[in-house]
Amino acid sequence: MKANTHFAFFDEGSKKEIRRAIMKAVAIPGYQVPFASREMPIARGWGTGGLQITLSIIGQSDVLKVIDQGADESVNAVSIKKLVHETTGVDITERTTEASLIQSRHRIPEVPLTKDQILVLQVPMPEPLRAVEAKEYRTKRMHAEDDYSGAWLMLFEQIMKYGKTATAADHPVYVNGRYVMAPSPIPRFDNPKMHHSEALILLGAGREKKIYAVPPYTNVKSLAFEDYPFTVESFEGQQCHLCGSAGIFLDELIDQQTGKTVYQCNDTSYCMDQLNQKEKAEVQTSYA
Structure with missing residues (x-):
């Protein structure tokens, strides 16, 4: 301080x-x-x-x-x-x-x-x-x-x-x-x-x-009407191209190398946590 x-x-x-x-x-x-x-x-x-x-x-x-x-x-x-x-x-x-x-x-x-x-x-x-x-x-x-x-x-x-x-x-x-x-x-x-x-x-x-x-x-x-219920953004069938997470809020991006549309976790710390967990799981699998 x-x-x-x-x-x-x-x-x-x-x-x-x-x-x-x-x-x-x-x-x-x-x-x-x-x-x-x-x-x-x-x-x-x-x-x-x-x-x-x-x-x-x-x-x-x-x-x-x-x-x-x-x-x-x-x-x-x-x-x-x-x-x-x-x-x-x-x-x-x-x-x-x-x-x-x-x-x-x-x-x-x-x-x-x-x-x-x-x-x-x-x-x-x-x-x-x-x-x-x-x-x-x-x-x-x-x-x-x-x-x-x-x-x-x-x-x-x-x-x-x-x-x-x-x-x-x-x-x-x-x-x-x-x-x-x-x-x-x-x-x-x-x-x-x-x-x-x-x-x-x-x-x-x-x-x-x-x-x-x-x-x-x-x-x-x-707020929503009974015949027009409230809905959230849908990312059905999509997952983060980095960590593979689905069912979360994703950003739609353009891959600079391929020019194709990819999806990525909007929450960057969540994405990093998922990547770290995946790496730990892979390491444990390799030693098993």
Whole structure:
């Protein structure tokens, strides 16, 4: 940790204020709690909301993992890890199972999270009704009155136009049977991972100054019509060309040598773990 710097960058007063917002968010699942978003040494829109949550709850014994769209080595992930490590000195890991605190942009890890972990999601737009209502005071009233006709109408218009709901990411969810929530721009594939998650999920939007949460074992249901049920991205018949994994979220790539389409694990640390397990199995087989 650098000299003349508060542990985890913020002064204790700032951390307490953010923790109070987090506690209220946990007490009212899916509800957007306003908070005094601080100025950060990174630009708004680059994960300041999630970073403020991480810096407010991290402790000296925590192990941190930061991912950006499944990758541990992206510019966004590396920059955030560097800031947190330099102001706390906590251990950094790329393995999901080793982390007690995971900050993520646009993905939930493939490995199921446990009750001993906290997932922090970066959110650019926390208001799921913004596409149908521009004014903040009106969206707040709509939430208070449980009026989500605009969200349903948005999905209905997509079905009329495309024959299906066309939300590639950030598909709205009902939390605890009460609030409609933006799950952050995670792919539809990750929405079911929020339902009855053992880990606490915290979501922070720095630019919009909102914090909200999904406590452990909370009901989370993606919005869908009975005759047009919610579906996730399908990778049926495909597997990672590196580790051979299937049934996970895959990226479609072009092999530079052959020019053919290949699929690869989006979660890079998951892919490495599978490769390591495969190598160990091959070694054990060769000695058997």
